[in-house]
Amino acid sequence: MVEHRVLVSRREIADITARLAKDITAAYANKHITVLVLLEGAKYFAADLLAQIEVPCDVEFTKVSSYLGTMSSGTVTLNADADLRARLRGKDVLVIDDIYDSGRTLRHCLNWLRDSQPKSVKTCVLLEKTIPHDAPVAIDFLGRTVPDVFVIGYGMDYNGQYRHWPYIAELADEPIGN
Ligand code: IMP
Ligand code: MG
Numbered sequence: 001m002v003e004h005r006v007l008v009s010r011r012e013i014a015d016i017t018a019r020l021a022k023d024i025t026a027a028y029a030n031k032h033i034t035v036l037v038l039l040e041g042a043k044y045f046a047a048d049l050l051a052q053i054e055v056p057c058d059v060e061f062t063k064v065s066s067y068l069g070t071m072s073s074g075t076v077t078l079n080a081d082a083d084l085r086a087r088l089r090g091k092d093v094l095v096i097d098d099i100y101d102s103g104r105t106l107r108h109c110l111n112w113l114r115d116s117q118p119k120s121v122k123t124c125v126l127l128e129k130t131i132p133h134d135a136p137v138a139i140d141f142l143g144r145t146v147p148d149v150f151v152i153g154y155g156m157d158y159n160g161q162y163r164h165w166p167y168i169a170e171l172a173d174e175p176i177g178n
Helices: 010-027 045-048 082-088 104-114
Strands: 007-008 033-039 057-068 070-079 092-100 118-128 141-146 168-170
Touching: 007 010, 007 141, 010 118, 010 141, 033 045, 033 082, 033 104, 045 057, 045 092, 045 104, 045 118, 057 082, 070 104, 092 104, 104 118
Parallel strands: 033 057, 033 092, 092 118, 118 141
Antiparallel strands: 007 168, 057 070
């Protein structure tokens, strides 16, 4: 049995989502926001966060992928339906993602969003890896930083596994011979 070291406990996740929800509620006082959740990774985080946000919001989802195993493939694909652009036009959009690693995913989404002509765009991510980002982007609401390791749990996967874990851990190396 491989032991994966816990990096962010359930308790800490609850504290982080409560704080971010408070900050987002304050930043968008008297506004109606349109949240764009980047799938698959951000859906657990977004569900907990949005349950605590006290401003009216529409929730949109779009699937974005760039990772193969533990390596960023470098090419980002965003599967948005044709109507999504229209629903974002003129709106105060808050993009929610699980983790800011190279930044390519967020950069790609922000570029895509710009063409949809939203009224404003802000970003919220649960984790930021403490590395020089290939594609730096501004993060408006940040949960916390993590070291440069591959993390799993709470929406984040390794080849489709571990997403359902209620906490975040560091992916352990497989023992040789197993
Ligand atoms: P970036 O484009 O390199 O910033 O990577 C962002 C996306 O890759 C995130 O939205 C995650 O879905 C995924 N990702 C990056 N680092 C990790 C990790 O350590 N564990 C799981 N997924 C990750
Ligand atoms: Mg993601």
